[in-house]
Amino acid sequence: MAKEIWELEERVPTERELFFAEHRKRFDEDLKRVDDMILTALKAQIVIERQMIALLEAHGRDSKHFFFTKNKIKECKKIDPPEVEQPIWHLLSKCSWVxxxxAHPSMMTRAKD
Incomplete structure (x- = not known):
């Protein structure tokens, strides 16, 4: 973390400077936590997408016809593999929405995937 101005000037900070320094620290911590959550969600989505593609291909479906996650989920749900209970498909839909x-915060008001 970069040094604060009072540290560079080797002086006692004002109350206002301490206040802003504390809030910058909290902001940085929150940002790291959010970054970690986003990275975890995206990594999980990639793994799940690959598994659904493998399932589709194992059942003779051309995965290129199922570009969007919601379409993969619908088709995989039709296959109904015994390893995956039906409520899991609903959960995967919710996870995809999250x-x-x-990943696309500007799409918050658009239709869910």
Missing amino acids: RNEL
Whole structure:
């Protein structure tokens, strides 16, 4: 973290400078936490997408016809693999929506994926 101005000037900070320094520190901590959450969600989505593609291909479906996650989920749900209970598909849809909100914040008011 960069030094504060009072540290560079080797002086006692004002109350206002301490206040802003504390809030900058909290902001940086929050930013790291949010960055970690976004990275985790995106990594999980990539892994899940790859598994759904493998499932589609294993059942003779051309995964290129299922570009969007919601379409992959619908088709995988039709396959109904015994390893995946039906409520999981609903959960994956919700997770996909969260991932889209994190990755595309400008799309918050648009339709869910």
